[in-house]
Amino acid sequence: MSDDNPKMVPKGAVLDASKDMLQKQLFVIFTTPVDGLGAVFANIEEHLKFQCQIEAEGILFAAGPMWTDDEENWAGEGMVVVRADSIAEATVIAERDPMHKAGARSFKVRPWLINEGSMTIRLDHSTQKFTLN
Secondary structure: OOOOOOOOOOHHHHHHHOOOOOOEEEEEEEEEEOOOOHHHHHHHHHHHHHHHHHHHOOOEEEEEEEEOOOOOOEEEEEEEEEOOOOHHHHHHHHHHOHHHHOOOEEEEEEEEEEOOOOOOEEEEOOOOEEEEO
16 A cells, blocks of 8 residues: 555455454444433333344344443443344344334444454353353
8 A cells, every 4th residue: 555544444455464363254233322211221121032032043243231431321322243244234133123123222333353352261060150251
């Protein structure tokens, strides 16, 4: 690239630079309350059932609430990471969420490439319990 400080880099250049890394393509759904938390809590049970359903189907990678910056409260925001073949498919998944269908939250979908990181699973045979770090 000729520009020393580009504002954007083509996808191919990023993939080439990280060719020896994981390069697992996922999609992140950022979800935000539309009008306070009343409608969010009115739909939370069906939303959580949906999350568990897509987890069982192998679609859901991770999900959960996003705390306020002081880490003391929840303003209704959440993040859902899904396995999908395209942003269009991830959008359809987000649209199926009862929270979004009810209009309690709006959402934005962004593609996310996992390259780095680690996960540790400890399984204790004697207690048949595991710890995820």
